[in-house]
Amino acid sequence: MMKSTHIKLSKDALKSNWDFLREYFKDKKLSAVVKGNAYGHGIEEYVTMAEQCGVNHFSVFNAEEALRVQQTVAENTTIMIMGAIEDEDLAWAIENDIQFYVFNMERLHAAIKAAATTGKKALVHIEMETGMYRMGFEQSMIPELADIFKNNTDTLIFQGLCMHFAGAESITNYFRVKKQKINFKRALKQFKSLNLEPNMIHTCCSAAAVRLPDMHYDMLRIGIMQYGFWPSPEILIEYLNKYKTVQSPLRRIISWESKIMSLKLVPPGEFIGYGSSYFAHQEIHVAVVPVGYAHGFSRSLSNTGHVLINEMRAPVVGTVNMNCVVVDVTNIPNVQINDKVTLIGEQGDQEITVASFGELSSQLNYELLTRLPMDIPRLII
Ligand SMILES: *Cc1c(COP(=O)(O)O)cnc(C)c1O
Numbered sequence: 001m002m003k004s005t006h007i008k009l010s011k012d013a014l015k016s017n018w019d020f021l022r023e024y025f026k027d028k029k030l031s032a033v034v035k036g037n038a039y040g041h042g043i044e045e046y047v048t049m050a051e052q053c054g055v056n057h058f059s060v061f062n063a064e065e066a067l068r069v070q071q072t073v074a075e076n077t078t079i080m081i082m083g084a085i086e087d088e089d090l091a092w093a094i095e096n097d098i099q100f101y102v103f104n105m106e107r108l109h110a111a112i113k114a115a116a117t118t119g120k121k122a123l124v125h126i127e128m129e130t131g132m133y134r135m136g137f138e139q140s141m142i143p144e145l146a147d148i149f150k151n152n153t154d155t156l157i158f159q160g161l162c163m164h165f166a167g168a169e170s171i172t173n174y175f176r177v178k179k180q181k182i183n184f185k186r187a188l189k190q191f192k193s194l195n196l197e198p199n200m201i202h203t204c205c206s207a208a209a210v211r212l213p214d215m216h217y218d219m220l221r222i223g224i225m226q227y228g229f230w231p232s233p234e235i236l237i238e239y240l241n242k243y244k245t246v247q248s249p250l251r252r253i254i255s256w257e258s259k260i261m262s263l264k265l266v267p268p269g270e271f272i273g274y275g276s277s278y279f280a281h282q283e284i285h286v287a288v289v290p291v292g293y294a295h296g297f298s299r300s301l302s303n304t305g306h307v308l309i310n311e312m313r314a315p316v317v318g319t320v321n322m323n324c325v326v327v328d329v330t331n332i333p334n335v336q337i338n339d340k341v342t343l344i345g346e347q348g349d350q351e352i353t354v355a356s357f358g359e360l361s362s363q364l365n366y367e368l369l370t371r372l373p374m375d376i377p378r379l380i381i
Pocket residue numbers: 033035082164204205206207221222223224225231
């Protein structure tokens with residue numbers, strides 16, 4: 001069945017982003033973070049395209065996402081779970097060489113047990129607590145960790161030592177981030193003093209990768225930037241100033257489209273849609289677009305959002321409904337049923353960016369993207 005809305009993914013834009021990232025980070029090993037359904041882009045479609053751009057390391061949040069990536073990628077591609085995996089699924093992960101974070105003793109012991117049943121070794125990444133206070137081992141546990149690794153060489157491989165920064169995209173977190181750096185370096189030193197070294201070290205998300213070159217180590221975990229967005233305006237401005245340019249080298253991959261479902265003339269003196277939030281002072285020509293808050297088109301765009309039709313902007317009138325939205329096309333000539341409607345993306349010289357869309361609905365780029373429902377078809381173009 002045809003869907004009333006779809007998301008397009010630009011392979012050209014993705015290739016250009018990966019070319020930029022590789023050059024900018026000087027060919028450091030990069031992991032593509034594809035949690036949250038590849039930030040809303042669709043894991044299967046996104047991962048397929050990324051592999052064609054030469055990406056061979058993917059990071060996900062949980063085991064379900066790891067399975068989806070695994071079913072899509074080539075055999076020698078690395079998959080790393082940074083968050084949730086049930087004990088029952090550890091043996092599956094180990095058997096399939098899927099690497100995973102370990103941030104507490106419970107999981108470490110479960111991994112040893114699971115590895116013993118498979119006859120393969122678990123590839124574990126030890127996450128350190130450095131000041132984010134979410135997940136991670138306290139530094140005081142390092143001696144015990146070292147003993148466990150030394151006594152379980154038949155089941156464990158110390159694949160990685162890692163951490164995550166608590167907001168490297170904002171200068172307001174400067175001191176906290178600085179403390180995290182010191183704590184991590186101290187932990188690393190302690191492992192070394194116990195004659196234990198991980199195969200690799202990784203600490204940086206996109207913002208940290210841009211801001212903290214001294215924390216790059218062996219690999220960067222790049223999420224938002226591969227999709228064409230900067231972690232925050234602050235990081236973008238910093239980049240533009242440093243490289244004396246005015247344009248972001250990153251390109252948006254995603255665009256979101258629908259079609260006009262219905263057209264109507266509203267006589268003056270009537271309200272449009274539910275309730276009385278929009279009053280027609282004069283005759284208004286409106287179009288109904290079959291996309292609503294159930295599709296991720298936030299209700300807070302009621303009477304404030306825009307869409308593009310025939311290369312012109314059409315403002316949302318009235319409240320965003322569950323499955324549709326009404327837009328004002330009075331000033332757009334020759335509007336027809338089935339005309340293309342762009343919710344995110346470009347038409348002619350008009351553009352609706354993810355940031356403007358997100359700002360109007362008080363959402364971060366991250367949040368807006370990951371809320372795009374899984375069942376909207378993703379088309380690679
Ligand atoms: C989400 C995430 C990343 C990627 O963050 P971006 O800001 O999108 O680059 C990296 N590491 C961890 C642990 C994450 O959860």
